[in-house]
Amino acid sequence: MATTILETCRVPAPPGAAANLSLPLTFFDIQWLHFHPIRHLLFYDYPCSKPYFLETVAPKLKESLSLTLRHYLPLAGNLIFPLNSEKKPEIQYVAGDSAVSLTIAESASDFDHLTGNHARDADQFYEFVPEIDPVTDESEYQRVPVVALKVTLFTGRGICVGFANLHCLGDASSVVGFIKAWASISKLGGDEEEFLTKHAESLPILDRSVINDPLGIDTIFWKVIRDVPLKSSSFPLPTNRVRATYILRQADIEKLKDLVLAKKPGLLQVSSFVVTASYVWTCFVKSEEQVDDDDVLQVFIFAADIRARIDPPVPASYFGNCLAYGLAKIEHKQLVGGEGFVIAAEAIADQIKNRLNNKDQVLKGAENWLSETKEMTAIRAFGVSGSPKFDLCSADFGWGRARKLETVSIDGEKHSMSLCKSRDSEGGLEVGISLPKARMDAFAAIFEEGLRF
Incomplete structure (x- = not known):
């Protein structure tokens, strides 16, 4: 393995964010509860040194991530999966107890090879994919983080930003919205006010009442899914595939x-x-x-x-x-x-x-x-x-x-x-x-x- 972990941390929302949040899952979300995590890697050309990366780039990413979470609190939360209960699952955020896992790493792998279009061994990409923490079993429910992030430096060549999220958190429209917001705040140097000026209309709406479910499909889905406990996610290695x-x-x-x-x-x-x-x-x-x-x-x-x-x-x-x-x-x-x-x-x-x-x-x-x-x-x-x-x-x-x-x-x-x-x-x-x-x-x-x- 050519990747070295430099730091692991948990990034919370900034002071002043909401104290807690309980977001019930709709039938659109519940159907994805047992689906594997969605995993994306974004590779950027950005030749910088390791000291500059650690002293400037990584702190900036952490700061902007924290500011972004103020508007995207569910990403700092956990999926709560009730056991032996009529209660339905929800995403729960609790100030002081909820944060996003972020791993900072360095790789000696060939950046140009990884970012090519030719067939490459699929297994090698998992060095840059963040792992979502294992499921925690409590007496009445299971709990698991909904997101994990990883940023890997290819010294003098580029940066890879890796994302993993549970599909029940949101679809591509939602998750891409978060990633773009984080990127925008980072590019603006943490200027949250300027970000809000430019993107006020695109801030996420968390109100579940906009989803109309007169047939109670959420209950129908939950009755099917609730007897199958959550399993901790794992990488499908070896994949025996090329990409x-x-x-x-x-x-x-x-x-x-x-x-x-x-x-x-x-x-x-x-x-x-x-x-x-x-x-x-x-x-x-x-x-x-x-x-x-x-x-x-x-x-x-x-x-x-x-x-x-x-x-x-x-x-x-x-x-x-x-x-x-x-x-x-x-x-x-x-x-x-x-x-x-x-x-x-x-x-x-x-x-x-x-x-x-x-x-x-x-x-x-x-x-x-x-x-x-x-x-x-x-x-x-x-x-x-x-x-x-x-x-x-x-x-x-x-x-x-x-x-x-x-x-x-x-x-x-x-x-x-x-x-x-x-x-x-x-x-x-x-x-x-x-x-x-x-x-x-x-x-x-x-x-x-x-x-x-």
């Missing part, structure tokens, strides 16, 4: 859109997301060595922020989860056939139009989400993590735009892709894939050949 990044330039995306529209001229929702997801999904399925049954269903599952898509709408800055999901199902033989990409695009676009963008349908059957998603884990499902909509790489701590985002948590999923804006290609997208080496080689060949064709 690689694939770029779809704007020109590639436009060609894919043209191909779909040439075959399906009346199709709506032919977005960059639709054609990218469809193309990667079909390449992934084609990369599988063999399938015993050509009629077997292949499934693509994707989540969508529905704050503005439900009635009544939820404020854009609401902090928590507010996701629904789309589910495209296609027979294997169709997906790997000559029209597979177009069929996939049509299926995904249909889910967006008729399910996610339809206020009458988006939450229809939500009480069955737990059983539906459980079924997906037992079949040939492919998912997506992240969205270019939130552009996590734009979080600027004063070091500029991030050079690379790695969504490490896709290693812990059966099969998934990550998605974000491309740094080097205006209008382009970056796709992250984690696969065994042999299958990655097959995927890469199919991906490149398809774009040339």
Whole structure:
């Protein structure tokens, strides 16, 4: 291991923050209670010395983190999971007893190798991922922190900021909002007033009453989940995988859109997301060595922020989860056939139009989400993590735009892709894939050949 831990500390909210906070989980949150933590790494080009890092950069990050927590108190809190009780889980913050775990480290690893797009051993990235503290068992409940952070210096080369959070804390919209707020306050040198002047409208809304749940879906979900105690999170090591990044330039995306529209001229929702997801999904399925049954269903599952898509709408800055999901199902033989990409695009676009963008349908059957998603884990499902909509790489701590985002948590999923804006290609997208080496080689060949064709 080429990484040395320099310091571990716990960063509290600043004096004057609220004394305590109890934030009940909604049905949007409860369904994620047993999901693995979401893990992101942001790599920044920032050549600085170790003394400068320890004397200037690290203290500045701690100070700005503390100031940010004043507005994002749930991140300093713990998930409280009741045992043998009708009580429902909540996130609890108690002044003096709640803080965020922050690890400061130094690495001698090759920064340029880690931030490349080529296939790299997935295991090596876990040196930079923070570990969430183990679950604490009390007599009437379990308790576990919702967030952990780690900042690693590559002396004279760059910095990696690692995030791990429980998914029940919030979706990408919420967590990215926190990361960008921390980065902004850090860049402003801890000037909280200037931050508030610029970002007052985007401060998180914690009011759970904005989530409408007339059917009591939270109770339905809790009855299913409460008998399964929390487990401490762990890294899926060894992963036996490699990670690689694939770029779809704007020109590639436009060609894919043209191909779909040439075959399906009346199709709506032919977005960059639709054609990218469809193309990667079909390449992934084609990369599988063999399938015993050509009629077997292949499934693509994707989540969508529905704050503005439900009635009544939820404020854009609401902090928590507010996701629904789309589910495209296609027979294997169709997906790997000559029209597979177009069929996939049509299926995904249909889910967006008729399910996610339809206020009458988006939450229809939500009480069955737990059983539906459980079924997906037992079949040939492919998912997506992240969205270019939130552009996590734009979080600027004063070091500029991030050079690379790695969504490490896709290693812990059966099969998934990550998605974000491309740094080097205006209008382009970056796709992250984690696969065994042999299958990655097959995927890469199919991906490149398809774009040339």
